[in-house]
Amino acid sequence: MRELARALEIDPRLLSQWELGIRVPPVEEVARILGYLRVEQPTTRRLLYLAQHTKESNWLDSHPADLPAALTAVIQCERTASLITNWSPLIIPGLLQTPDYARVLLAASGISIEDADARLVVRLARQRILSGPKPIRLNAIMSELAVREVVGDEDIMSDQIDHLLRLALTSNISVRIVPAEVGYHPGKSGMFALYEFPADPAVVLLEHHHASAFINELDAIASYRKLVKVLLGKALAEDASRGLLRELAR
Numbered sequence: 001m002r003e004l005a006r007a008l009e010i011d012p013r014l015l016s017q018w019e020l021g022i023r024v025p026p027v028e029e030v031a032r033i034l035g036y037l038r039v040e041q042p043t044t045r046r047l048l049y050l051a052q053h054t055k056e057s058n059w060l061d062s063h064p065a066d067l068p069a070a071l072t073a074v075i076q077c078e079r080t081a082s083l084i085t086n087w088s089p090l091i092i093p094g095l096l097q098t099p100d101y102a103r104v105l106l107a108a109s110g111i112s113i114e115d116a117d118a119r120l121v122v123r124l125a126r127q128r129i130l131s132g133p134k135p136i137r138l139n140a141i142m143s144e145l146a147v148r149e150v151v152g153d154e155d156i157m158s159d160q161i162d163h164l165l166r167l168a169l170t171s172n173i174s175v176r177i178v179p180a181e182v183g184y185h186p187g188k189s190g191m192f193a194l195y196e197f198p199a200d201p202a203v204v205l206l207e208h209h210h211a212s213a214f215i216n217e218l219d220a221i222a223s224y225r226k227l228v229k230v231l232l233g234k235a236l237a238e239d240a241s242r243g244l245l246r247e248l249a250r
Contacts, residue, residue: 008032027051086141091191092146094126095126104156176237
């Protein structure tokens, strides 16, 4: 970092703030850095696009790169959040997936084997935020369908349920399951993640097959906070959720 700052005549402290995401660099400075580091053209175009649009209230990204640009934003949100609330109606959230479970999902997503392997490595690395000296708090709310749906085979699901049970016993992770028979509720419209930060406004991530949308408008955030309350009101308590998982593990 010091060598780069010296070569480009940038204050090392400012460069560090850009690198950590504390401040957003001007597009011109991003271009200088990319040029000095001789970054290949596809990556340069993608990063310059992000630099140009990063201050917009919402942005939608669907770049089919080896690691989508939206994924880098997800990683940054996960690293800096103080609380993450995940709602998943059909699959187990990525932060709680075993390698085998994640591999089956990635293999079925229509991407190349090489891309699937790369994303698997990233997904497993993302899970490190849940352990360590200062683990991030995670509220994982999922439908009963998500834990009953067989992904891969019974052995993979058995290992996944055991993994969920172990994580549900940790102090920073809450696992709540919404029973299948509760009927319709707004959460059935799709999965989302709500990121709460110590000092910055909250952000909601909406995920779909080929695109991810980040939302930070105050009214929208308030709506998703209300939806979280609805889901928690329909979900089993933590003890009962663990009981359901134990039944599935037998």
